[in-house]
Amino acid sequence: MTYINAFIFVGIVCLIGQIILDNTNLTPGHITSLFVCLGALLSFCDIYEKLIAFAGAATSIPILSFGNLLFSSGWNGFHSDGILGIFSNLLSTTSAGICATVIFSFILSIFFKPQD
Amino acid sequence: MDKNEYKKLVKKHTPKENKMKNALISFVSGGLLGIIGLGLCDLFKLFGFSNSHAIILMLFVLIFFSCLFTCLGFFDNWMSYCKCGLIVPITGFAHSVCSAILDYKKDGMITGIGSNTFKLAGSVILYGIISSFIFVLIRVIIYG
Numbered sequence: 114m115t116y117i118n119a120f121i122f123v124g125i126v127c128l129i130g131q132i133i134l135d136n137t138n139l140t141p142g143h144i145t146s147l148f149v150c151l152g153a154l155l156s157f158c159d160i161y162e163k164l165i166a167f168a169g170a171a172t173s174i175p176i177l178s179f180g181n182l183l184f185s186s187g188w189n190g191f192h193s194d195g196i197l198g199i200f201s202n203l204l205s206t207t208s209a210g211i212c213a214t215v216i217f218s219f220i221l222s223i224f225f226k227p228q229d
Numbered sequence: 230m231d232k233n234e235y236k237k238l239v240k241k242h243t244p245k246e247n248k249m250k251n252a253l254i255s256f257v258s259g260g261l262l263g264i265i266g267l268g269l270c271d272l273f274k275l276f277g278f279s280n281s282h283a284i285i286l287m288l289f290v291l292i293f294f295s296c297l298f299t300c301l302g303f304f305d306n307w308m309s310y311c312k313c314g315l316i317v318p319i320t321g322f323a324h325s326v327c328s329a330i331l332d333y334k335k336d337g338m339i340t341g342i343g344s345n346t347f348k349l350a351g352s353v354i355l356y357g358i359i360s361s362f363i364f365v366l367i368r369v370i371i372y373g
Contacts (some may be wrong), residue, residue, distance in 0.1 A: 119267045121259035123318065127259025128252055130313035135248045141316045142352055146319060149357040157364040170270040170284050171263040174291070174318045179353065183361035191369055199365055203358060209285045210319060211354070212290070215346065217289075218296045218327035222342075227331040228302030 119171030122164065126175045145176050152180025182206040258314030266291060288319060295320040299327040303308060325349035 130144050139147075152175075155161045161181045165172045172178055183203060190202025204211075230238075266287050274284035290343050295315075298304035304324055315321055329348050333341040347354065 116264050116267055119263040123263030123266075124256040124260030127314045127317045128256040130317040131252050131255035132248075134313055135251055141313075141321070142349060144313070145316065145321060146352045146356045147271065148352050150354050153361040153364050156361075158329065168263070170265060170271075170280070170287065171267045173284050173288065174263055174266045174368040175259075176317055176319065176322060176353065177367065179357050180323075180361060183357050184294060184364055187361055187365040188368060191365060196369075201361065207357075210288055210322075213289050213292050214296070214323045214350075217293050218299075218323065218330050219342075221296050221300045222327065222330045222334060225300035225331065227334065 115169045115171075116166045122168035123171055123174055126177060148176045149180040149183075152177035154180070156181040156184040178211070179207055205215045254310070255312050255314035258311040259318065262291075262314065262318050262320070291319055292323040295323040296327045299324050300331065320355060322350055 126148075130148065133139060133144055133147075134141065152161065155164070155177065161172070161177075167189045178210075183206075187199045187203040189199035190200075190205070192198070194201065269287040270283045273286045274280070278286060295304060298307070304315075304329055305328075308321075308324065315324070326346060326349075329345050329350075330342050333345040335341065336345075
């Protein structure tokens with residue numbers, strides 16, 4: 114059942130992005146930035162936790178989860194350390210994704226040449 | 230030939246994008262990616278990783294393979310076929326970083342790779358940080 118929910122959730126998020134891309138002049142860069150802000154907003158309204166209960170681990174695949182993780186780690190940081198805790202904890206959970214992206218692509222780019 | 234005729238001619242010959250087909254393809258490809266991710270996550274849980282570690286490892290696998298396929302050169306074709314099915318998930322983020330590094334490799338380590346790596350992905354990080362910071366501040370003001 115979780116697999117069907119995962120299919121529906123990730124599919125619908127991609128579908129919304131595609132509809133925006135087809136019907137407006139926005140570029141993919143606009144859409145990903147918009148979705149990150151939307152993820153933070155959903156997390157702010159406590160909707161994202163319900164989505165995690167609905168689709169399980171698949172909620173961390175769309176870029177929406179980036180906003181969710183940023184918001185929730187910032188909020189947890191405020192609870193442990195106050196205002197300074199927001200600054201020191203905001204990137205703590207998203208760090209895994211960003212670091213993995215940079216490290217993997219840097220190492221791989223040493224061995225490959227750009228194709229045309 | 231006057232302007233209106235010319236416009237009609239251009240309109241007749243621009244390739245029409247089938248919006249329904251695009252939407253269906255992005256829905257199905259995104260959904261399949263979700264199923265693959267969840268399957269990987271369950272697989273890692275079978276090996277005894279905790280839930281949060283399994284999610285991180287699953288993201289690592291997706292990021293690694295999208296970087297590898299970008300370097301091998303056929304991820305761009307998939308991207309132009311699936312469009313948002315691959316742009317909105319984490320694979321789009323990895324693809325933008327990896328293709329920027331590959332493209333600007335010839336310009337040198339600092340002026341090429343260093344200054345252009347986050348050319349496309351930087352907006353995601355920048356607006357993510359700013360919007361979530363603002364939302365945290367609003368929630369701090371509301372709930373104390």
